[in-house]
Amino acid sequence: MATFRAHRHLREPGGMAMKSLVVTQDDELRRFQYRFVVVTPQPIDFHLGIIDVLPDGDGSRAVCSQEILPEALAPIVEGAVGEGIAGIARCFAAHP
Template identity: 75%
Template sequence: MTEQSIPRRFEGRTVLVTGAGTGYGAEIAVRAAQEGARVAVHYRSSAAGAEKTVARIKEVGGRTPTRRWHPLHRALPLPLLILPRTAPDRSRHHHHRGVPVATFRFDTRVAQDPDRVWAVLTDVSMIPQWFPAVREAHFDGTHRHLSTSEGTLKSVVVTKDDALRRFQYRFVEGMPQPIDFHRGTIDVLPDADGSRVVYSQEIVPEALAPVVERAVSEGIAGIARHFAAHS
């Protein structure tokens, strides 16, 4: 993915990333900067790590204040978009055609290295192995087809970035009612000697939010189980 094609979802916003001195928090902070945010780097004790994160943010053209936990909250302007280190997170921070977008974000840590995790999660034929609700999955060259007990879901791939290990897709058919907007995102990030998988969904209309929330919750739980069983 080129710099120009990275989505600018957080343009004009200040993003507070907790625990951004190391690991997953640092990767989220850099990614938020790439997507247009002014990133507030939070840390408790890893000052050196926070400075490295700030340097990386500046390398991608981002801007950031750097402070410890307490001064940070007093110093930053509101509103803040909070990107938590832990999940689930249910929020409505942006709009689609004037309608609030329901967003669900879950994450889990797995012991395998990021490249191995990325290979599994982007192989459509393996989806039933980590998402039990899906009985069969295949790609027809244009759409991904996921067969469940309730029917078939059809989606198109929006992003598959092997360098950033970011995969995004959009459902176009198979939901209980028409979809105004949807985007599913899977990020695989390095986390110490393993990986952090962040799985999120954005959906309009609101009536589909419970369906999507349940799906992403089951998906992240399935990912954790799959890699625990294959460690």
Template identity: 75%
Template sequence: MIPQWFPAVREAHFDGVHRHLSTSEGTLKSLVVTKDDALRRCQYRFVEGMPLPVDFHLGTIDVLPDADGSRVVYSQEILPEALAPIVERAVSEGIAGIARYFAAHP
């Protein structure tokens, strides 16, 4: 489902441990550290495919109840800081994609 809302992702699959994302710039592999349907939370760490070595990374996607709908909170923590602009651009595109997807699929 990720390619439906994340414009940079061409293909995605989850093997039960890792999330694999194919983009025009290569393949990213992330370790899924939390996948909790009851909490509506997914957390992951990039383990391969970033343009620089990653000292620390944790991406978190939470889906929270909000009135008659939901609110998506998508956060990233990453070191070194040189990777922040790359991740910020991708996350911004992803957030915009989520909004477009759910506007078209209420």
């Protein structure tokens, strides 16, 4: 299991910027955890995102969960995460 403190920076076309901290990347458990530590222009009190990749028949299923405060940021973060997952799906579809 790798635990480290790498930062990622995301910018939405609408001007929102997010800085996240990678909390855990565990290849054996197939789990990735990250926290948004800065969201501008809106402040964020708490965030933890978890992506688990689980066996599903002959393939895999990605299960994502988010904990976030204030709750008003949930739709924004959900949209950003959804776009990221859709991009991953497109990449795998293009390169099976």
